[in-house]
Amino acid sequence: MNNDNSLGVAVLDTGIGFTVYDKKMEKDVPYGTFALTLINTDYEKIRNSIGDTLKLYFKKSFNPNDTEQFAITLYNKIHLHISYASKGYLRKEHAHIVTNLLVREILNSIETEHFAINGIDNCIPVIFSNYNIRSCAKDILQRYSDDLASIVRETGTYEINSQLLNMETPVYYLNSTAEYLMLDLKMYLERSDKTVKECERCGRLYLPKRKSDKYCRLPIRGERKTCNVIMHILPNDEFAKVRNTARDKQHKQIRYYRDTRNCDYTFLLNLYNDWSIDCQKKCIEFKSKMDIKGFNNWIEETKFTVETLTEEWEKHNKNKEICVPNIKSEN
Numbered sequence: 086m087n088n089d090n091s092l093g094v095a096v097l098d099t100g101i102g103f104t105v106y107d108k109k110m111e112k113d114v115p116y117g118t119f120a121l122t123l124i125n126t127d128y129e130k131i132r133n134s135i136g137d138t139l140k141l142y143f144k145k146s147f148n149p150n151d152t153e154q155f156a157i158t159l160y161n162k163i164h165l166h167i168s169y170a171s172k173g174y175l176r177k178e179h180a181h182i183v184t185n186l187l188v189r190e191i192l193n194s195i196e197t198e199h200f201a202i203n204g205i206d207n208c209i210p211v212i213f214s215n216y217n218i219r220s221c222a223k224d225i226l227q228r229y230s231d232d233l234a235s236i237v238r239e240t241g242t243y244e245i246n247s248q249l250l251n252m253e254t255p256v257y258y259l260n261s262t263a264e265y266l267m268l269d270l271k272m273y274l275e276r277s278d279k280t281v282k283e284c285e286r287c288g289r290l291y292l293p294k295r296k297s298d299k300y301c302r303l304p305i306r307g308e309r310k311t312c313n314v315i316m317h318i319l320p321n322d323e324f325a326k327v328r329n330t331a332r333d334k335q336h337k338q339i340r341y342y343r344d345t346r347n348c349d350y351t352f353l354l355n356l357y358n359d360w361s362i363d364c365q366k367k368c369i370e371f372k373s374k375m376d377i378k379g380f381n382n383w384i385e386e387t388k389f390t391v392e393t394l395t396e397e398w399e400k401h402n403k404n405k406e407i408c409v410p411n412i413k414s415e416n
């Protein structure tokens with residue numbers, strides 16, 4: 086690891102958040118919001134954007150004179166995703182800083198290889214190529230875990246270059262976005278009183294306004310309403326009523342089947358539970374489209390009948406028969 090300041094950014098820890106300095110600006114960023122931005126970023130899309138730009142410029146041999154143009158193209162491609170992912174808790178300027186950090190990190194990795202890249206994956210910042218980092222960070226933000234050691238191990242970030250300003254305020258000099266992530270999560274765990282939640286509709290992470298919040302208030306591409314508004318738009322929840330009635334009926338049906346046929350109840354219950362989970366998902370999906378007819382149709386199509394239950398039970402027994410000889414042959 087370099088011990089210089091290869092991203093050209095200094096992060097000042099003010100005790101309530103970070104002040105990030107680069108050549109042009111200085112802005113305060115609350116703890117945890119850098120990590121939030123990363124996690125809410127569409128990994129697939131950002132990797133494709135980086136890959137496409139690299140392919141464009143490295144089709145033949147890369148001309149170092151094109152570095153500036155390359156950086157601008159890369160910036161514009163990546164920034165779309167970062168800016169969308171950061172809306173709701175980072176200001177525009179912060180999103181620009183995050184994009185800048187990523188572009189500089191990619192440029193650094195290309196320069197280290199003397200402009201001869203071998204494999205696009207080597208140029209993708211580790212925070213977007215390693216899914217373990219993402220899931221660890223997600224758990225930390227939701228306070229399911231405080232396992233920073235995993236992040237250290239996965240990113241290989243064992244120390245961060247720092248010094249004390251005015252004998253008291255630490256300043257960190259960053260060499261990678263992974264270092265920033267580490268720092269951000271550490272301070273979030275130690276000093277932030279906030280707890281991030283996962284939206285039950287869109288799956289993005291957000292900072293709730295109330296403890297009881299289930300849905301985010303983050304903007305959605307192509308829609309005017311947020312998840313929170315969409316999910317609370319119906320005064321008395323018609324969708325939940327339909328779901329509950331359907332669940333009662335389905336449960337009654339498996340009990341009836343148990344009482345009239347020689348069928349294992351655990352098997353029936355598992356069947357019901359799987360269906361019930363799907364039903365909840367469909368309830369959310371159809372509610373977000375305000376499509377009660379579609380939801381009713383789905384319930385009708387997946388309704389348990391004597392025929393469908395018999396079919397499932399026979400399928401289950403057949404699978405069991407197939408498994409038995411295998412176990413025997415091993416012994």
Ligand SMILES: [Zn+2]
Nearest residue numbers: 284287301312
């Ligand atoms: Zn949402």
